[in-house]
Amino acid sequence: MANQRKSIRKKKLGNYPHAMVVFSITLALFVIGVFGLLLIHAHTLSENVKESIEMQVYLDRDLSEVQLARMQKSFAAKEYVAYKADTAQVRFVSKDEAAKLLLNETNEDFLTLLGENPLRDAYVLRIDADHAGTPELKSIKLDLQDTDGVYEVQYVESLIQSINSNLQKISIILLGFAAILVLVVIILINNTIKLALYSQRFLIRSMQLVGATSYFIQRPFLNRATWQGIVSGLIASALLFALMQYAYHEITELQLLRNDEQTYLLMGALVVIGCVIGFLSSYRSVRKYLRMSLDELY
Incomplete structure (x- = not known):
């Protein structure tokens, strides 16, 4: 009696060993999830590098406090200026502060030698990542130079060109x-x-011979494959989340590249990918066997 029940369960339509299928799909989705995490962190790193680009805007001498405040407000309103916590990344560096920084770096008292401070007051602008391309930076430089009270605009052009070029190559790869x-x-x-x-x-062929429709035959296989894809996606997402938390705990510097929003989107995408691929693969396979002749099945 037990053997008869076991035999019936084996012959149930769509009842094939699913543990192996779930394991294989989970492993495949986990691998693509790990690479997706790599892409997310690489993109975040690229954005951080681009947003570290600064432009030094040197000012005319003897500007009043009102003029300086007006210029800072004007710079903060520029669309290409980066924001952090709703604060425009515009920093004023006086000529006296610049002289102290230069003195600490060179250990040479050039003020005593020259008798005066030759440096100028300046604003340091941090550029938004979306405007950090080489052509955009050239346009930004020209725009800043047209501002009243600006003497000169400088940035390390060769270094930025090298950074943008390398980031582009890495992204393509x-x-x-x-x-x-x-x-x-x-x-x-x-x-x-x-x-x-x-x-x-x-x-499948036996069900065809007894008059079952294609839809009736396909339905249990498609349902099973869809649920296998969903379960595999959820397991892969859970493993990915565990791996991510472990990596953040062991390497605290990775917290700087953390992007929870994109990570959760990636996990959702894994579930969708598993579901869609499982459904389509099962659909194609069942239709293939439905169209085969009996001789082709052997």
């Missing part, structure tokens, strides 16, 4: 790897489900 990895994951999940459904090919 990472996106290329991401595209290849996604393709490999899709193929892996598709093949896993095809192998799982291979054992069901004769049952």
Whole structure:
């Protein structure tokens, strides 16, 4: 009696060993999730590097306090100025403060030698990451130079060009790897489900022979594959979250690159990817066996 029940369970439509399928899909989604985390942290690092770009705006001499305040307000209103905690990243550096900094760096008392302070008051502007490209920075420099009271605008152009060029190359390489990895994951999940459904090919044919419609045959397989994709996505997301928390605990510097919003979007994407690929792979495989002749099934 027990053997008979066991046999019936084995022959139940769509009832193939799902633990192996869930494990394989989870592993594939976890790998793509890890690479997705790498992309998120690389993007955040790129944004931080770009937002560290500063422009020194040197001012005319003998400007009044009112003129200085008006200029600071004008700079803060520029769309290309970075903001942090709703505060414009505009910093005033007086010529006396600049002289002290230079004296500490060089250990040479140039004030005594020259008899006066040749430096100028300046505003240091931190540029928003979206405007940190080489062409945009040149336009920003020209815009700042047209401001009344500005003597000269400087930034380390060669260094910034090198940074932008390297960041662009790294982004292209990472996106290329991401595209290849996604393709490999899709193929892996598709093949896993095809192998799982291979054992069901004769049952599918038997259901056809007794008059079952294609929809009736496909429905349990599609439901099972969809739930497998969802469960696999949730497990992969949980593993990814655990890995992320462990990495943040062990390497505290990674907290600076943390982006919870994009990370949660990535986890949601893993669930969607698992669900969609599972459904489509199962749909294609079942339709393939439905169209095969009996000789082709062997």
